[in-house]
Amino acid sequence: MTNPATHFTHAISRRPGASVTHGLRAEDRGAPDLARLRAAHDAYVATLRSTGAKVTVLDALEEYPDALFVEDTALCLPEGAVMMRPGAASRMGEVAQMRPALAALFEDLRDIHGPGHIEGGDILFTGREVLVGRSARTDATGVAELRAVTDEWGHSLREVQTPPGVLHFKTDCSLLDPETILSTKLLDASGCFEGYRVLHLPDGEEAAANAIRFNDAVLMPAGFPKAAEMLSDEGYDVRLIDNRDCALLDGGMSCLSLRLNV
Numbered sequence: 001m002t003n004p005a006t007h008f009t010h011a012i013s014r015r016p017g018a019s020v021t022h023g024l025r026a027e028d029r030g031a032p033d034l035a036r037l038r039a040a041h042d043a044y045v046a047t048l049r050s051t052g053a054k055v056t057v058l059d060a061l062e063e064y065p066d067a068l069f070v071e072d073t074a075l076c077l078p079e080g081a082v083m084m085r086p087g088a089a090s091r092m093g094e095v096a097q098m099r100p101a102l103a104a105l106f107e108d109l110r111d112i113h114g115p116g117h118i119e120g121g122d123i124l125f126t127g128r129e130v131l132v133g134r135s136a137r138t139d140a141t142g143v144a145e146l147r148a149v150t151d152e153w154g155h156s157l158r159e160v161q162t163p164p165g166v167l168h169f170k171t172d173c174s175l176l177d178p179e180t181i182l183s184t185k186l187l188d189a190s191g192c193f194e195g196y197r198v199l200h201l202p203d204g205e206e207a208a209a210n211a212i213r214f215n216d217a218v219l220m221p222a223g224f225p226k227a228a229e230m231l232s233d234e235g236y237d238v239r240l241i242d243n244r245d246c247a248l249l250d251g252g253m254s255c256l257s258l259r260l261n262v
């Protein structure tokens with residue numbers, strides 16, 4: 001039997017709008033190149049499809065510059081989906097825009113009603129548990145509201161801490177297989193991955209931490225040769241995606257899709 005944390009029948013992504021150049025960023029390191037970002041997004045979707053999954057690409061939403069980072073709008077689990085409540089005010093409206101796509105796929109669709117906040121980028125489902133990193137976008141009240149749902153669905157939820165200054169928990173880690181996490185040394189030092197095998201990003205290549213295991217492939221950002229070699233040597237089927245422009249918006253491989261089994 002395949003593991004629902006690594007193997008998926010379906011993914012949902014959203015085409016980047018021209019407004020993506022106004023997306024949120026912690027630090028201004030220049031404007032993304034729109035044409036190059038769109039080409040990289042096409043390559044990302046094609047790579048997901050190459051694994052045999054069906055990928056739905058939703059229309060761009062010009063009124064929401066960060067809307068291509070669909071992962072923050074929902075958590076998809078085998079039992080159903082939970083619509084998130086982003087901590088970034090400018091992103092709150094993205095959730096309602098995603099809801100119809102998930103309502104068409106899931107019989108059990110829940111909502112985080114608030115007043116707390118939680119974003120999908122702070123959630124790592126490993127198959128054995130749901131890890132949620134508190135961050136500037138995800139607070140204790142939001143985590144507690146999600147916990148009520150995951151308890152009902154029989155999943156253990158463990159609240160952990162995203163390091164200060166790091167956007168999301170998964171900015172610094174990824175699931176490579178049900179036993180193995182790719183993590184920055186900084187995040188792993190918090191002890192949150194006890195019981196897992198942890199591979200550390202090579203020094204200087206911490207920005208490659210946000211990868212995704214999607215069926216038999218591991219999608220990771222290009223430009224981190226030591227990290228790519230490490231994962232290839234470990235036997236993973238590494239696929240490199242140009243993430244230069246999304247990285248300017250603090251976005252990575254996980255942010256660009258919702259991955260699900262339906």
Ligand code: GLY
Pocket residue numbers: 023024025066069088091249250251
């Ligand atoms: N630019 C992605 C985010 O800040 O949510």
